[in-house]
Amino acid sequence: MTLPKSTSILHEVRTAENSAAYLLPKLQSMKDVNPKLTLLDVGAGSGTISVSFAKLIPDGHVTGVDLNPNILPRAQAAAETAGVKNIEFQQGSVYKLPFGDETFDITFCHQVLIHIGTPWDALREMLRVTKRGGIVAAREGDYETECVWPELPELSKFHRLMAGLMSAGGGDPKAGRQLLSWALKAGGEPSQITLSYSTSSYNTPTERKTCSQGLCVPLRGGSLRERALKFGLGTENDLEEMAKAWEEWAERDDASLAMLQGEILVQK
């Protein structure tokens, strides 16, 4: 199987446990009432979160959709490797989900709304395919809160590059803090929305190495590199200097990286 070059190591360590903890108590209480829950993972990517959801609801069913059809074989392979059967993946856009009204008990996305131009339309569409009494859940980084230590100059350049790429693609690096406002704009009732914040971080030597590798690979080849060059957000030399800085960062005892994550649960 040819793997998409843009697939990041950082995406594939994601699970429901580390990326959707805010949803799990609600998922558990819904499962207690109805073990046959149906869950839609929008922007499922390489499928690791979808697969972990499928394990959590063995009598239920998970559907993963992604705009990029090239990632689907990777997600299917993740399910096969995990021996998970109650799952399927298909191509689809968050703006026009290929499902009827009120299809799923839980409609979920993770790091999707930060990349798109009208995230409230996406949330409205996610609400549409969700059953009454169901839940829409979203977790999005607030990239402007990313803090890295030590403050190597090339890492600051990398931050600006990533924010520039998000903006160039129509997204908004300040997604996390706006989730509540987007959910309201999508038609959510204030009293039915629960907002929380959590963090993602890389603090230990092993975590730093994972983070560094996960950033160096796409800086040295793949869609991140291609887009950075295309949009004039960095030269080949700049990108190599950034990759070297991440390698240096990973070796330092005093290094860490952290970011705020916004999270909403919208009860339909």
Added chain:
Amino acid sequence: MTLPKSTSILHEVRTAENSAAYLLPKLQSMKDVNPKLTLLDVGAGSGTISVSFAKLIPDGHVTGVDLNPNILPRAQAAAETAGVKNIEFQQGSVYKLPFGDETFDITFCHQVLIHIGTPWDALREMLRVTKRGGIVAAREGDYETECVWPELPELSKFHRLMAGLMSAGGGDPKAGRQLLSWALKAGGEPSQITLSYSTSSYNTPTERKTCSQGLCVPLRGGSLRERALKFGLGTENDLEEMAKAWEEWAERDDASLAMLQGEILVQK
């Protein structure tokens, strides 16, 4: 009793549970071995965290110190109100703690290192008074990661005012991300330091109201106002506009405020 005007509503909602969750599993495991734990809370302020620690170790003892002797009666009153006896408060500087070497099982501080010039010296002093096998614990905001929505212009001015006040006092608004580097500089062994990040946030109507009141009171009177005017970081009119903006913010359905918090446990 005359209360210090600078005392903030926001400080008095702090407890061990909401401000030291990262420490509690370790505290519990130490208490299982030795119920008579001694804990030092450095920069105890109005004492609400100290009091909640004292409740958690009823057979142990908590000592709270603060540089400001005027806050001590308020801390003592908090202990009396809670009916907590295993606690005492006294004046003291984090740079020269009035205790012998290896006195406490746990030495803790919260939102102290962000305000001082050489936080690694403070951590070294905290390590000094901690027993071998004990723990130094610190949690500090990373004020540069504070994110507020909606982005009212006066709230951006308030952010700059607060960062300016921290810097004017010798502190560093980027404290959270530097905790690990400070602990290393204080002599901590890399393998003995656990770094984590959490968040503080105000997301619900009630939380927003608490936050707004907690900021409006010191903006309209008290040491924050006095210092802002003294350092030329705002006019009386500016401060009133900021207070009004916080009141407006608190009333908005789409409003929230969040910040990253760095946390370290240093095993001695």
